Amino acid sequence: MENNILFQAQKAKKAAQILSIMDNQSKNAILSSMACSLSQSGKEILFYNEIDVSAAKESGLSISMIDRLVLNQKRIDDMCKGLEKLILLKDHTGEIIESSQTSEGLDIKKIRVPLGLIAMIYEARPNVTVDAASLCLKSGNVVILKGGSEAINSNRVLAKIILSAGIKAGMPDGAIEFIDTLDRNAVYELLKLDKYIDLLIPRGGEELVNFVRKNSLIPVLSHGKGLCHLYIDEDADIDMALKIAINAKCQRPSVCNSIETLLVSRSIAHTFLPQICKAYYDKGVAIRGCPITKSIVNTVELANDEDWNSEYHDLIISIKVVDSINEAIEHINKYGSKHSDAIITENKKTADKFLKEADSAAVFVNASTRLHDGSVFGLGAEIGISTQKLHARGVMGLKELTTTKYIVVGKGNIRE
């Protein structure tokens, strides 16, 4: 297996050179061919997906895991639509970012170029096979795909379809390499190929991401944990606060940009807490509160320190009463995952302080953290939300799959 993966990486590296200089029109023709082929292969895709889903059910995988594994006609249509949307997006490669000319006539440009070879390591959802491959292709990168074993049949058929459609439309052989194995060592083998792979993107649980970070010298761009907060300030519009607190927790609790902790200013706690707790109970949310919260709404469970550190991914919320905006910011910077945090306030000074001092990838005033999203932010397609500070922070799109290069043209210039 070792040799197979090495061979695939070498093949991909060769294709990278060709793909990196391919024009946008040619790349779009490939994406279009993929979309067309996928839409014609519904039956085949569903046949193989059913094999994975049955096996998952038999092996007792969780319902949410199975939900992510299942494909249906709508989800196939969504993949095709995703490809069509991608065709319309701007190709950032070749863009001139900075440009200058020295007095000695040296012409210096900083341009955007593809990263090279990206390895995508993911779990469960088979649509990532198509999403990741197409995003990489559009940004001029070749990709090695390593999906989870629970989705092997679905991933294999999807990879086969887009690969053969791509090649027919002029895609260089090797531009998309699918690692077709159930051997758990495959990920580890990939991590060793720092000579070939320019970037690793792990997409899945914290365990997978940490394994990748700890075991490789290859740079990692990871979709991090989302422990998000909403702070209701003393100068909040209470109706707006209620609406956003409900949306940020309940609209889709399983995703990373929903909130886990609600912070409430002490001076409005007596008014706000009974209302929000009633609303949460009506929505089936379990509430874990600090002692002051419990003294106001005695039906809440008492929170412990672990609660402030918990990403529930579920209809559970922790609530803490704080004395000031400073205490709120301190709590967020201490317990948060630097993902998405919000404040509700009508006070501009307080809002500005929050925007400046809350150290998160995205900070919101009077808006739901659920809005931290590629389509809302105008990126078109998104490959994840980064909680790291280097290279990309917050929602990542096509631009974040590129790097830069200085191109310098002289007239015989030397260093004196």
Added chain:
Amino acid sequence: MENNILFQAQKAKKAAQILSIMDNQSKNAILSSMACSLSQSGKEILFYNEIDVSAAKESGLSISMIDRLVLNQKRIDDMCKGLEKLILLKDHTGEIIESSQTSEGLDIKKIRVPLGLIAMIYEARPNVTVDAASLCLKSGNVVILKGGSEAINSNRVLAKIILSAGIKAGMPDGAIEFIDTLDRNAVYELLKLDKYIDLLIPRGGEELVNFVRKNSLIPVLSHGKGLCHLYIDEDADIDMALKIAINAKCQRPSVCNSIETLLVSRSIAHTFLPQICKAYYDKGVAIRGCPITKSIVNTVELANDEDWNSEYHDLIISIKVVDSINEAIEHINKYGSKHSDAIITENKKTADKFLKEADSAAVFVNASTRLHDGSVFGLGAEIGISTQKLHARGVMGLKELTTTKYIVVGKGNIRE
């Protein structure tokens, strides 16, 4: 010691919050106070530097190492001038990079913010103490400085001077933390503090950089190896080619952007090689050539495969005759360190091909690789040249010491 370093990191992290929102004028006042204090402390600095230099001589450190360790009045003046120059540079923090408004009235801005806490791990040159601390401060970052043991007395006195001058001028306590120990474990202790440190910058030999990369989960921004090439194309202006080949090798062979390998098109090899070899011999350069080179200039030593992989940092060059631009690019992408590579040609098509396909941080046409430099490229100050592709590629200045943050202001917006 462990506890000391942890304590220093915690103290620095607290200062980071204050420094990150400090305005440019206040930061400049601190830099100005440092410059003033340094220029008044020449005697004290030279006294302590002499202790390090004597010890280095006694312990038999190499001449080039001792040269990097030595301070004199000119080098102290240069540090002060560096600070004065930094004051005039633009503060990039707070800059709005992207801005958009959604149809639902959501106002989205991507702004530039400091990274937070940077740990700088460096060797030999004591001026890095001042350069790194001041670059970090100007970009709103707090810094932990860990210099080499050979420069401990020089680094300690420099840190003491800028720290006390900084505090007097309003710098938050903890903004510059100097690790004052000879214990070799200190670096290892630093690498474990991923909870506090946002970025590691190792500056020194390949061994130091690799140790840091391998032993930490903290992101690393490293000044990489410089194995640079110059390709003399068949359509080159021979006089220009000679001038640049000499400059790129001989002007300062010990630095990373000087060339190690000269590639020569076969069709001009008979004309060009005798001339350049004579010029190199006149400058005292040792030449190691491929068999074709040797067949043309029989005084050259025969190169072996190791030569194409060698960063000599010295008056040594390897020369290879290639059949085509393709072979030249292939050689560069295989053996190069993706740092700085150049072509000499009058043919625009060939030049464009080279600019596109040579996969280096900076690619040059008709100019010396020695020009890959912060001041030439208009960055003002430089903290190194990155050969990595993530976050920063090529010469790194103040901008590369920042990250971004989305600030989003709504009117009660939720996710539907």
